[in-house]
Amino acid sequence: MIPAGATHIRVTDNSKNYLALQNGRSQFVINGNWKISIPGEYNVAGTKLVYRRSADTWESFEVPGPTREDLHLMVLATDRNPGIEYEYWLPPDQYALYHGRRSPLRQAHHTANYLPWDRPATTARTTTTTTTTPPGLLLSPPDHTGRQRQYCQKDFVFRARVLGKLYRGEETRYDVQIIHTYRNSFRLEHREFLWAPNLCDCPHLEEGKQYIMMVRRHINYEHTLNRILLEEDSYVVPYRPREDELLRPLETLCRNRGPKRPAELRG
Structure with missing residues (x-):
């Protein structure tokens, strides 16, 4: 209900x-x-x-x-x-x-x-629940030296275009288009919502631009609700061909890609 x-x-x-x-x-x-x-x-x-x-x-x-x-x-x-x-x-x-x-x-x-x-x-x-928001955390700039560690540890590594941003309570919701997935432990749709528990634009994402993101899935205690979460240490950098070249070899080091790989979009 x-x-x-x-x-x-x-x-x-x-x-x-x-x-x-x-x-x-x-x-x-x-x-x-x-x-x-x-x-x-x-x-x-x-x-x-x-x-x-x-x-x-x-x-x-x-x-x-x-x-x-x-x-x-x-x-x-x-x-x-x-x-x-x-x-x-x-x-x-x-x-x-x-x-x-x-x-x-x-x-x-x-x-x-x-x-x-x-x-x-x-x-x-079916039934549903909602939850409320704790005070937000400020996200620090990404640690570029943690690229390989986060690639292997985070649930999702993808290239995405930011389509929109909406402030909700003490959170920021980003509407993104998934362009290419490097690694995903769980299913991704062509469009997803990303959630940052703050209002400080941390990290700073501009609408219309593309980014490489390493993020994780957050599940509540009852294991009934989930979302894609931008954390304090999330690796987020603007997309450029050089970054793509650095990520490609990491796939051989992290072989726990999810069984379902979404169709990829051109752009």
Whole structure:
């Protein structure tokens, strides 16, 4: 359930299943009732919802909010569910009401649960939580001598273009386009959010420019939520051909690349 008042709602799925959404009156507003909606814009809970679906099974909801009623995220299951990623934001008073007063780092949501699919399509309900933000840490400039160490230790090493930046509470969220992956222990999409627990632009990333980044995945205590985190010691440098040449040989030293390598983009 996504409570009324939520903002910046983002849900993604990459399977043969279909996302579905119910309003607070248990009425399907996207998919459901054995019908599949066409991608586009919908008026849901007093705000606009953008529904996207590609030919290769990728699917998403994006809702700026705030919502005027509770929303219930569902799955029309025709296949095993590899995981749905979702996130939303709540005002502090509403967060305390729904989730208590714990305050780990805010993070994007991820689930890996699925229901058996003995029927052509079944509806499975999912739930979500949000968290609040601790005081941010200032990020220092990257330690260039730690290139090899971080290449082997961090979960992701990639080249990315910064598409946008948004300040949320005491954090900074970067919207980036993944252009090339050198190493990834976990799946990456073509576009991802990176989170820095500060507002100081540390490290300083300019929109439209490309960078080499070595970052890690952050998972909450319950192992239900995850996000890509820019840490204090994250290796982040502007992209240049020389940096690419220095990184290529490191692949032979760190052979724990993830089993799923995302398709790479040109640019």
